[in-house]
Amino acid sequence: MQKYLVSIFYPSSYKTSFGEAMKRKVNLSEITYKEPIKVKTVLQPSLLDLPKEEVSSSSPFNLEVEISKKPIGYEVKGKISGEVELTCSRCLKKFNKRIDKEFKYELMPTSELSGGQIKSGELDIKFSDETVLDLAEVVHEQVVLELPVKPLCSNECKEVKYEEESVNETDKRWDKLKELRDKLKEKEK
Numbered sequence: 001m002q003k004y005l006v007s008i009f010y011p012s013s014y015k016t017s018f019g020e021a022m023k024r025k026v027n028l029s030e031i032t033y034k035e036p037i038k039v040k041t042v043l044q045p046s047l048l049d050l051p052k053e054e055v056s057s058s059s060p061f062n063l064e065v066e067i068s069k070k071p072i073g074y075e076v077k078g079k080i081s082g083e084v085e086l087t088c089s090r091c092l093k094k095f096n097k098r099i100d101k102e103f104k105y106e107l108m109p110t111s112e113l114s115g116g117q118i119k120s121g122e123l124d125i126k127f128s129d130e131t132v133l134d135l136a137e138v139v140h141e142q143v144v145l146e147l148p149v150k151p152l153c154s155n156e157c158k159e160v161k162y163e164e165e166s167v168n169e170t171d172k173r174w175d176k177l178k179e180l181r182d183k184l185k186e187k188e189k
C-alpha cells in the first residue's frame with residue numbers, strides 16, 4: 001500500500017498556513033520502507049524563487065514526486081512540468097521555454113559526505129540533514145538545472161552574423177552595469 005497525498009490546487013489568493021503546508025512540505029520521518037510517499041501538487045511561481053535575472057516569469061509548475069526510504073537516506077524521483085520565460089542571449093527577445101523533466105536523486109545525510117565512500121557530484125546525490133523536504137525547493141533546483149547558459153529564442157538566432165553578435169555582447173555588458181547601478185541605488189534607500 002502506498003500513501004497518496006494529493007493536495008488541492010488553491011488559487012494563489014487563498015493563503016492559509018495549512019494549505020501552504022500541505023502543498024509544500026514532506027515530513028521525511030513519516031516515510032517507512034513499506035510506504036513511500038507520493039505527492040502530486042502545483043507550485044505557484046512566487047514559491048519557486050527562480051533567478052530573476054534569467055527567468056522573467058514562470059507558469060505554475062506541476063510536480064509529481066515519490067520519496068522512498070533507503071538503508072541510508074531517501075530516494076527522490078518524480079517529474080516537473082511548466083513553462084518559463086527567458087530572454088534570448090542574441091536578439092534579447094523574450095521567449096517561452098517548456099520544461100518537462102523527469103528526475104531522480106538520492107538524499108543522504110551529510111555524515112555520509114565525510115565517510116569517503118560517496119563523492120558529491122559523482123552520482124545524483126544531494127546531501128542534507130533536513131527532516132522536512134521542501135517541494136518548492138525541489139522544483140526550484142530542477143528548473144535551474146534546465147536553464148540554458150546561453151538561451152536562444154530559436155535555432156535561426158544561433159546563426160546571427162558575428163558583427164551583430166559583438167554588438168549584442170556590448171549591450172549585455174551595459175545591462176550588467178545598469179543592474180549594478182540599480183542595486184547600489186536600492187541599497188542607498
Ligand SMILES: [Zn+2]
Nearest residue numbers: 088091153157
Ligand atoms: Zn533570439
